[in-house]
Amino acid sequence: MKRTPEPVPPTDNPDFLPDRDLVRQETLRKIATLQKRANRGLWAMALFILVSMAALWDFSFLPSFPPAIRALLGKPPSITMISGALVLYTFSAIILILSRMMGGSEEYSGFAHVGYLTAFYGFYHFAKALDENYWAVFAAGLTILALESYHIWTFCSEAIRKEQEVLDIISKYRKP
Numbered sequence: 213m214k215r216t217p218e219p220v221p222p223t224d225n226p227d228f229l230p231d232r233d234l235v236r237q238e239t240l241r242k243i244a245t246l247q248k249r250a251n252r253g254l255w256a257m258a259l260f261i262l263v264s265m266a267a268l269w270d271f272s273f274l275p276s277f278p279p280a281i282r283a284l285l286g287k288p289p290s291i292t293m294i295s296g297a298l299v300l301y302t303f304s305a306i307i308l309i310l311s312r313m314m315g316g317s318e319e320y321s322g323f324a325h326v327g328y329l330t331a332f333y334g335f336y337h338f339a340k341a342l343d344e345n346y347w348a349v350f351a352a353g354l355t356i357l358a359l360e361s362y363h364i365w366t367f368c369s370e371a372i373r374k375e376q377e378v379l380d381i382i383s384k385y386r387k388p
Contacts, residue, residue: 235378236382239379246371250368250369252322253363254361256326257354257357259323259326260329260357267333267342267350270337270343291341294335295345301332309363322357336349
């Protein structure tokens with residue numbers, strides 16, 4: 213198991229200076245974590261595109277539910293209800309993402325969005341209206357996930373820039 217150095221605990225002693233090598237290692241670790249986190253939006257987008265490809269083929273590679281299960285599930289919601297829920301979900305997701313961007317929040321919910329969008333594909337599929345509504349779900353998904361990806365990428369880029377400043381200060385005052 214890879215062992216990372218323990219962070220230096222803060223002290224009340226103003227003369228105490230943390231070890232530069234420990235701070236440098238911790239900063240490099242933070243940068244690596246932020247770089248991985250910045251790519252999460254792309255992974256969510258790739259997953260959504262895979263699900264969208266399956267939906268484009270009307271999930272033909274999956275087995276159909278037996279009539280008994282379909283009867284147990286009941287009648288699917290109307291197309292108007294599904295479409296209304298999709299519009300409401302899309303605008304709500306966009307507003308939440310924009311508010312997180314304005315607040316500088318590091319929260320990210322791209323994979324949850326993929327799950328919700330997959331559910332919309334499923335609802336349209338069970339209502340036998342996926343062909344007519346495929347592009348609506350696809351466009352909503354691309355919009356939401358692109359905005360979410362941009363949000364996490366800009367947040368991580370700014371945090372990496374701040375950590376890079378710490379590294380620059382450490383290297384500037386490094387002993388020869």
